[in-house]
Every structure is written in structure tokens, then in C-alpha cells.
Amino acid sequence: MATADHSSDPGVAAEAGAAPVTETEPDARYTFANERTFLAWTRTALAFILAGLGIVQLLPPFPGVPWGRHLLGVPLIVLGAAIAVVGYWQWAGNQKALRRGEPVRRSPLPLLLAAAIGGLAVVTAVVLLLSAMH
């Protein structure tokens, strides 16, 4: 998409014709969009950390399951850090793909997010059931 777009710009086309460069500066709108995506994942990561911290620090303990809050909160915090790192890695990869006019890689983050939320829901249900049986 970015490559096709560049061909319509005479300046870039001439530049590419003079010296066959494999990397060109992408359309600034794509650079901005990539940066916004990174920032959105950063906010998602911060929300996970906030949720984990809130569970550990603010929730009353689960009756009969003293480690319940840590079991739920700590993975959320670790996941927040992981999302931030993967988000950066994805930003760098996307920017490289944009510069080279290659297709962007498929993001691993939606799968990571879905698996983590699904897993945490199961763990939460188990903790609540254990607490209720107490």
C-alpha cells in the first residue's frame, strides 16, 4: 500500500530511479498511525498493571483463599509488562515493513490478550468457587 502510494509522487519516483534504495521514508500518516497503535498498546499495558495492582492492594482477601489476590493480580502485572514489550517490538517491525514496502506482520497481541483474559477468567472462577466452598 505504501509502495503503491509512493509511485504517484514524482520526487520519490525519481529518487528511486536514480539509486535503487530498498528503504524509503514511508508516508508520514503511516508513521503516525504506527505510533498511535504503539501508544494504544502502551495504555492497554498500563491498564493491566493498574488492574493487577488494584486487585492485590484494594480488594479484601478471599475467605479461605489467602493467596487468591496474588494469584490474580501478579499475572496481570506481568502481562502488562509483556504487552508493553511486544507492543514496542511490533512498532519497530511495522516501521521496518513500511520503510521497505513489505506487508506488515500479523500482530501476536490479540491472541496473547484473548488467551490471557480467557485464562484469567477461569482462574478467577476457580478462586471464587474455592472461596465459596470455604
Add this chain to the structure above:
Amino acid sequence: MPPPRRAEDFDPSRAGTPGSRPGAPGPRPAEDFDPGLARERTRLAWTRTAIAFAAVGAAVLKSHLVAGLTVLGLAGVVWGLRQLFRDTAVTRSQTARLLGVTLTVVAVALVALVLSFVGHPR
């Protein structure tokens, strides 16, 4: 598809200068120097991220004063970064800036982990 925009096309100081379009008199419309308002939207995204940092800082403040104030200070730093993104070319400085934000989030996560174990849950 309109022609691709270069980083220098996103300079708001060029607003009001004669347009590059032939036969278009008067000041250039906002769309001309910020197509799709990409620049403005990215600025707002930085603002939202700074607010998210501040929210985490307020939560940390509940358990540890110094750590909370540190995270709130980081929110201020991110707020400042909001002004710097105009350099859209992927330079070492942009990479460093985004890597810095990433490492800051990881550091905040570590602080949150430590507080989870040594803090005083109520």
C-alpha cells in the same frame, strides 16, 4: 489516493502560507498541513497515555508515597514527550523515545510487583 506526505508537510507553522495547489488563493486549510489530522490525533494519543500513567501513579500513591510520586513524575515526562513527536522520520531519537516509554512501563510493572509483595494491603 492523495500523494504521500513527508514529515515536513506536517508543520503547523506553515499554516496560512500560500498553498502548493495551483490556483488556490488564500491560506492553506488545516487538512493541507495535517492530512487526516494524523498529527493532532497522535498528539491526543500521547495525552491519553500520559493520563494513563498518572492513573497508575495515583494507584501506586495509595500504597507507597515515594513510588507513587515517581510514577506521577513519569506521567509528566510522557506529557512532555507529546510535544516532541513531530519529528516523524524514524530517527534514533524516535526509537529511543518509544523504547524509553516501553522500559518505563516495564519499570512501573516491577514497582507494582514489588508493592504487591511488600506493600500493606488493606
